[in-house]
Amino acid sequence: MPSHATSPRSSNLGDLIRPDISPERLALIDLTPPKRQWSYRELDAAAEAFAAALAQSRLGVGERVAILAENCAEYLIAYMGSMRAGAIAVPVNHRLPAETVRFILSDCAACMCVVDAARAALVPSGLRRILIRDEGEDGWAAFLRRASTAGPIPRGAAPEIAEILYTSGSTGRPKGVVLSHGGQLWALHVHVGEKPALGERGLIVAPLYHMNGLCNISVCMLNAVEAVLMPRFDAAAYLTAVAEHRCTMLSGIPTMFALMARQHDLLATLDLTSVKAVSIGSAPLTEAAVARVQDMFPKAVITNGYGTTEAGPSIFAEHPQGLPRPLLSIGYPLPEVDVRLVDGTDREGVLQVRSPAMFSEYLNLPQVTHDKLRDGWYDTGDVMRRDQDGFYYFAGRADDMFVCGGENVFPGEIEKMLERHPAVLQAAVVPAPDEIKGEIPIAFVVLKDRNVSMDELKRFALESGPGFSHPRAFVAVHELPVATTHKLDRRALKARALEIARTLKR
Secondary structure, X not given: OOOOOOOOOOOOOOOOOOOOOOOOOEEEEXXXXXXXXXXXXXXXXXXXXXXXXXXXXXXXXXOXXXXXXXXXXXXXXXXXXXXXXXXXEEEOOOOOOHHHHHHHHHHOOEEEEEEOHHHHHHOXXXXXXXXXXXXXXXXXXXXXXXXXXXOOOOOOOOOOEEEEEEOOOOOOOOOEEEEEHHHHHHHXXXXXXXXXXXXXXXXXXXXXXXXXXXXXXXXXXXXXOEEXXXXXXXXXXXXXXXXXXXXXXXXXXXXXXXXXXXXHHHHOOOXXXXXXEEEEOOXXXXXXXXXXXXXXXXXXXXXXXXXXXXXXXXXXXXXXXXXXXXXXXXXEEOOOOEEEEEOOOOOEEEEEEEOOOOOOEEOOOHXXXXXXXXOOEEEEEEXXXXXXXXXXXXXXXXXXXXXXXXXXXXXXXXXXXXXXXXXXXXXXXXXXXXXXXXXXXXXXXXXXXXXXXXXXXXXXXXXXXXXXXXXXXXXXXXXXXXXXXXXXXXXXXXXXXXXXXXXXXX
């Protein structure tokens, strides 16, 4: 291993490979065709070569290196290598519109962009490009050859800023979340064991431009968990990869697992008993969803996860007194994390967090930063409730809440109720304008049983929840739309709900 070999006590987020692991062990399986395997030695050497090539290019400390590509080994190498060289890594959501991608590259003042062939046209002509898996003079191989003439990489103190992650931009232009080396290392090491987790294998499909994907692959590296990296999500390909590579650790969001559950014929042919742990997050979780996941992965322990880009992925964990976590709970606050509920009651309200992993600002947006981050407290915008034992539960986004006939309606609570119906695989509820009620709930459902009537679902909703929150219309859909991070795309559903509401008879 290089002399600066990774240590859990490293001050640089680019150092993700622990020193107490054999450098010849398998670190990464990259499923991007052609499939390749990387040992820890090879991965570390490649990241070091990338950092050295940046140094030879006279890249200044604190300059921004954008990464615009699907998941692949080169993505991880560029991410680690950029920070090792003292640069700031800027993963970019390649699924955003071209205009928005260019806005991000300009907003962060990127001096270089690592990009794959499919996204190369998104990079402005004046911005230097490094083309992944390209043999030309702007290609990856040619860039890494610079390392042989770079000399030793300066290993002074890393700049305070490690990375800038952009929010998905569901309510306007994406915002650059500025994160430090120290804060993110604290968040990661919450999940790092004293000994390597030899024999474990995690499947990573969440995009590496997202906190979820970056956190999961980083934790794998720091725990010596073999990482299997998929370029993108496909339900059949995901399940096949779990079985083929005997993965033991999975993570995802409810929409992903709902799509997997529909692969009935494929599931009947696969042995998925290798899976020991499944973490689900990013949306309200239901008992029905947990049951579906348990059916697919019968030997897995299933947990409900929660984290934010701004306050870090490490906020909740297990109860300090050893109390078992309730099925749908996101856990109990970590000792070093302060949480409080506002704009509600002592037991239910909007979560605010103060954490060692806290972001410092939204890049170039001082007023927005002031509005969301005050006295070290970050307003998550997520509605939570707390039970008598101190366990927290995610109810939904505060900005998803709407008022129907003077009553506050939380879509997540209706969705949980609807998914208890045996014919409903997945549900999503959005508001539509109404002259009398202000706004009314409209439900979109993916059905397991196509013979169920919408009138039956309406009766079930009226019997199972408050009358004011029952959906005024039900729409059966083949699947729910997802946004660029695989989360539910409520904006697309609201447009449909508006048209449906106009047809309702009063």
